């Protein structure tokens with residue numbers, strides 16, 4: 001697009017700040033900005049801006065608790081029947097795993113992709129990617145298979161992650177069975193709907209959330225690749241849960257036996273205000289309500305035995321059929337916004353460093369995909385067995401708390417170590 005066309009478009013989509021900047025910069029910078037703008041879908045910016053004004057209202061009247069399977073309440077025969085159905089899928093090489101590693105990890109405050117963070121676990125510190133590799137390797141050994149392992153990266157951290165894995169020889173994982181694919185990005189927008197330029201006159205963008213996984217798999221050819229390999233089930237987990245069990249034969253078996261296309265492992269909240277997304281049913285479909293959006297009456301709700309009614313919580317341990325992934329990859333998941341502080345170039349090309357949040361970042365969330373399905377299987381996990389998140393630098397969900405959970409877990413399961 002040439003300058004005139006771009007200006008016309010910027011006028012149409014109400015971007016006066018960028019027009020001012022274009023009028024002030026030298027020709028070389030102008031050319032670069034125009035080139036970048038030509039690749040931006042300004043209509044999408046308008047949609048993002050509309051989203052800023054939307055507020056989410058949750059009406060508890062529409063919600064019901066989800067039904068979950070509690071493994072502790074299964075008979076030995078039931079348990080084995082589920083497990084065997086899962087093992088059958090593994091043995092027939094119809095299973096793959098994806099680790100989502102495209103996040104920015106801002107809360108951890110570590111300078112590098114989260115997967116390259118070394119956590120002080122016993123008997124020796126390990127990188128998060130190493131912990132994931134070990135976990136899949138254990139299943140490979142147990143079932144005498146090699147599970148294809150895909151890693152979702154971002155534009156920002158892809159090169160660093162690929163070189164890191166190369167340098168560490170994939171932590172012993174067969175290299176031919178590891179694939180990387182990049183997720184997308186969305187531009188940031190200020191409170192008044194303006195695109196943000198950084199100090200280098202580049203459009204500020206951020207990774208578009210873990211829900212980007214479906215679309216990115218389609219766009220990067222991962223769905224096709226999996227089809228060629230005969231994959232039918234895919235576990236999608238996050239890099240920062242060091243008790244993540246991707247090869248979850250029980251979850252797999254439950255999905256198959258219940259005829260679900262998606263299955264998720266939950267944990268029950270410790271207390272009503274615990275900051276976790278809540279699983280519930282809305283119009284019969286499974287939905288996750290973020291902790292920031294949970295209405296007060298939902299927090300307080302109890303069943304006839306005085307127990308928390310909406311305690312089942314999302315820990316991002318999800319299994320999808322490849323068919324489900326393909327279906328979701330063609331949908332437009334909703335945007336979620338986060339109000340953050342970003343430096344920006346003002347209309348006089350001066351860099352401003354605000355002290356308060358000034359711009360919105362937009363993300364797709366993986367759990368929004370649940371709403372496209374009538375039935376999802378939920379299996380209740382246990383915190384001490386399934387959930388040791390590394391989110392914050394200190395305090396709750398920090399490397400310290402996660403390492404303790406991990407060490408305790410491996411003391412109980414010493415016989416399963418490789």
Ligand code: UTP
Pocket residue numbers: 100101102103104105106107108114152183207208209210237238239240363391
């Ligand atoms: P979080 O939502 O906890 O975000 O990611 P984060 O980026 O790791 O950390 P903060 O919020 O900036 O502190 C949950 C999982 O989803 C992945 C993360 O890598 C993590 O495995 N994720 C998140 C992506 O792959 N892409 C994204 O755009 C966001």
